[in-house]
Amino acid sequence: xxxxxxxxxxxxxxxxxxxxxxxxxxxxxxxxxxxxxxxxxxxxxxxxxxxxxxxxxxxxxxxxxxxxxxxxxxxxxxxxxxxxxxxxxxxxxxxxxxxxxxxxxxxxxxxxxxxxxxxxxxxxxxxxxxxxxxxxxx
Numbered sequence: 741x742x743x744x745x746x747x748x749x750x751x752x753x754x755x756x757x758x759x760x761x762x763x764x765x766x767x768x769x770x771x772x773x774x775x776x777x778x779x780x781x782x783x784x785x786x787x788x789x790x791x792x793x794x795x796x797x798x799x800x801x802x803x804x805x806x807x808x809x810x811x812x813x814x815x816x817x818x819x820x821x822x823x824x825x826x827x828x829x830x831x832x833x834x835x836x837x838x839x840x841x842x843x844x845x846x847x848x849x850x851x852x853x854x855x856x857x858x859x860x861x862x863x864x865x866x867x868x869x870x871x872x873x874x875x876x877x878x
Contacts, residue, residue, distance in 0.1 A: 745803075746874040747846070749794035754867045755811040755860075756783045756832025758840060765766060773840045780837065787841035791871075795846075804876040806855035809838055812863035812870070826858060831858045838871060 761774045776784075792844045811834055813825045836859050840852035847853075 745800070746872070747795045747798050748870065748872040749791050750868055750870050751787050751790045752787070752866055752868045753827065754814060755834050755869050756780070756837060758784075758827025758837035759833075767818055783820070784837055784841035787838055787871075788845050791842060791845055798846070800847045800852075800875060802852060804854045804878060805847055805852045806874050807835075807839065807853055807857070808872040808874040809856075809858045810870040811858065811860045812866075812868050813860065814867045815862040825862055826860075831860060834858060834869070838869065842873075 756779070759777045759780045761776055763772060763774045765772050811831070813827070835856055839853055839856075843850055
């Protein structure tokens with residue numbers, strides 16, 4: 741939902757981090773090329789589509805931005821568990837996937853993000869990420 745210069749949206753499914761680009765050498769041409777793994781590309785596409793659907797395509801332009809990402813993971817079946825999910829994927833990789841997915845959709849470039857926060861918790865219901873974006877105070 742949008743409220744002035746603040747939006748929020750939810751992406752259901754287990755939170756995923758951005759995987760490293762893969763570099764391969766073409767055996768026929770000898771050229772080296774890099775590509776984003778399919779799983780990462782699909783997740784970024786899902787984030788992009790959910791953002792556009794839930795915020796009606798709100799675009800911030802090139803203003804300095806702040807972002808908060810709350811990640812909710814499926815709790816383990818074992819009765820004994822940590823209070824917070826200190827597990828993969830790394831928090832910074834989840835944030836990177838979200839920020840990269842929103843390039844050209846929510847903002848011009850993720851270099852505009854000047855304030856970023858991320859929290860990992862166990863899901864009481866469905867695993868998901870909840871994202872809040874707003875213009876940073878200058």
